[in-house]
Amino acid sequence: MDVKPEQEKMDIGEIVENVDAKPTGTESPENVKVKVEDTPGSNTSGASAATASSSEEWMEDDGDHNGPIVIIMVGMAASGKTSLTQRITSELMRRGTPPYIINLDPACLDPPYPVNIDIRDVVKYKKVMEVYNLGPNGAIVTSLNLFSTKFDEVINIIKQKRKTHQYVLIDTPGQIEVFMWSASGSIITESLAALFPTVMIYVTDLISNVNPITFISNMTYACSMLYKSKLPLIVTLNKCDAIDPTFAKEWITDFDAFDSALQSREEYTSNLASSLALGLEEFYNKIEHVVVSAYDGFGMDDFFNAVQKSVKEYETVFRPMYEKLIQEKKEKSLKKQKQQLGKLKKDLRADGDADSCFVVPGRDAGTGMTLRLDNEDDSSTDDEDANVKEENEEESFSQVLNKEANRRSEKYSDDQGQGSSGAPSSKT
Numbered sequence: 095m096d097v098k099p100e101q102e103k104m105d106i107g108e109i110v111e112n113v114d115a116k117p118t119g120t121e122s123p124e125n126v127k128v129k130v131e132d133t134p135g136s137n138t139s140g141a142s143a144a145t146a147s148s149s150e151e152w153m154e155d156d157g158d159h160n161g162p163i164v165i166i167m168v169g170m171a172a173s174g175k176t177s178l179t180q181r182i183t184s185e186l187m188r189r190g191t192p193p194y195i196i197n198l199d200p201a202c203l204d205p206p207y208p209v210n211i212d213i214r215d216v217v218k219y220k221k222v223m224e225v226y227n228l229g230p231n232g233a234i235v236t237s238l239n240l241f242s243t244k245f246d247e248v249i250n251i252i253k254q255k256r257k258t259h260q261y262v263l264i265d266t267p268g269q270i271e272v273f274m275w276s277a278s279g280s281i282i283t284e285s286l287a288a289l290f291p292t293v294m295i296y297v298t299d300l301i302s303n304v305n306p307i308t309f310i311s312n313m314t315y316a317c318s319m320l321y322k323s324k325l326p327l328i329v330t331l332n333k334c335d336a337i338d339p340t341f342a343k344e345w346i347t348d349f350d351a352f353d354s355a356l357q358s359r360e361e362y363t364s365n366l367a368s369s370l371a372l373g374l375e376e377f378y379n380k381i382e383h384v385v386v387s388a389y390d391g392f393g394m395d396d397f398f399n400a401v402q403k404s405v406k407e408y409e410t411v412f413r414p415m416y417e418k419l420i421q422e423k424k425e426k427s428l429k430k431q432k433q434q435l436g437k438l439k440k441d442l443r444a445d446g447d448a449d450s451c452f453v454v455p456g457r458d459a460g461t462g463m464t465l466r467l468d469n470e471d472d473s474s475t476d477d478e479d480a481n482v483k484e485e486n487e488e489e490s491f492s493q494v495l496n497k498e499a500n501r502r503s504e505k506y507s508d509d510q511g512q513g514s515s516g517a518p519s520s521k522t
């Protein structure tokens with residue numbers, strides 16, 4: 095990354111919660127208007143992966159796993175993520191359970207739904223382009239990375255919403271790879287999935303899926319996302335108001351139907367696509383798929399049924415996996431802490447008699463626990479001590495050698511001073 099030297103660090107804002115952002119009714123289904131004629135095909139654009147760091151505070155599990163259900167909307171550019179987020183918001187409003195909404199797209203202009211936490215309030219996407227000398231996609235990746243460094247704050251806010259919100263909706267950038275394949279995407283999904291029932295919605299556009307090659311590419315992508323995110327996935331076939339979705343439903347459930355559609359096209363990639371479809375049969379059995387329209391609200395009941403099923407799957411299959419992951423991370427950070435403590439004790443010992451600073455030297459009055467800085471059962475400290483001892487021994491050995499060398503050279507110069515022509519037989 096070409097960073098301007100004088101601006102290596104960029105200030106990022108605080109996480110701001112927009113408490114006034116409540117659905118107002120403008121999101122009612124009849125007001126959700128998307129233009130059929132505006133529907134472009136699916137695209138992907140490249141972006142490089144970058145690294146991000148995150149506080150480990152998100153691991154602090156408060157033991158309450160009662161929600162809210164987190165729904166993450168991902169999908170290719172223009173598949174309808176934002177329109178569907180708007181539609182889901184309206185539907186939840188209608189059901190009397192308004193969602194809490196988070197926008198993770200730093201480059202979006204004006205989301206058509208009320209946003210409670212907006213990445214644009216934290217990171218200025220245009221400034222990122224300027225400071226890091228990046229193009230639009232690189233700046234989206236970097237903005238998300240910067241935001242992910244503060245994601246523990248978002249997690250804490252979501253924890254507080256358990257009593258007031260049943261759902262959290264998260265809209266992601268149009269460039270799907272920015273979220274799915276970046277370090278920050280992993281940090282965000284792992285942090286959420288560790289604490290809340292989390293479901294991934296893969297939005298795909300039925301209009302572009304008419305082509306069997308595009309369809310199978312989309313399904314392969316969805317499959318890779320299932321393995322990458324380790325979260326329940328719902329393939330959501332959007333825009334069914336614009337095209338009869340029967341073909342897609344058939345292709346998912348019946349390999350022969352897909353294969354004959356493929357053969358009729360006689361494309362050179364047909365054989366590969368056919369093999370892929372065969373391989374994906376197992377995947378189709380594992381994932382939920384629903385047909386919806388963000389435009390007219392078709393399929394919303396199916397959508398929420400699929401979400402409920404996925405939440406059950408999360409509880410039984412995915413949560414145990416995440417609990418193991420958290421345990422491993424905790425153990426790692428505990429080990430690190432222990433090492434740091436060992437180092438601190440060593441420094442204290444080096445600086446003076448720290449034991450004498452305790453009320454009862456070496457003993458805690460309340461618990462009777464030994465607080466002495468020495469004789470601790472700390473393997474890392476023992477190792478370090480052994481190294482120090484070895485160094486000391488090496489040091490004294492070289493001191494003996496030096497002494498011997500000095501003694502001999504003194505003797506040699508004395509001999510020369512007395513006019514002796516004899517040279518020393520050996521030098522140290």
Ligand SMILES: Nc1nc2c(ncn2[C@@H]2O[C@H](COP(=O)(O)OP(=O)(O)OP(=O)(O)O)[C@@H](O)[C@H]2O)c(=O)[nH]1
Pocket residue numbers: 127128129130132133134169170171172173174175176177178266267268269332333334335336386387388389390
């Ligand atoms: N006919 C029809 N068009 C839709 C539907 N949903 C979205 N669209 C149209 O598809 C286009 C893209 O919709 P968005 O909701 O902006 O898609 P997106 O995936 O959020 O787009 P990016 O964030 O830019 O990737 C818009 O022109 C919408 O009007 C739908 O259900 N039916």
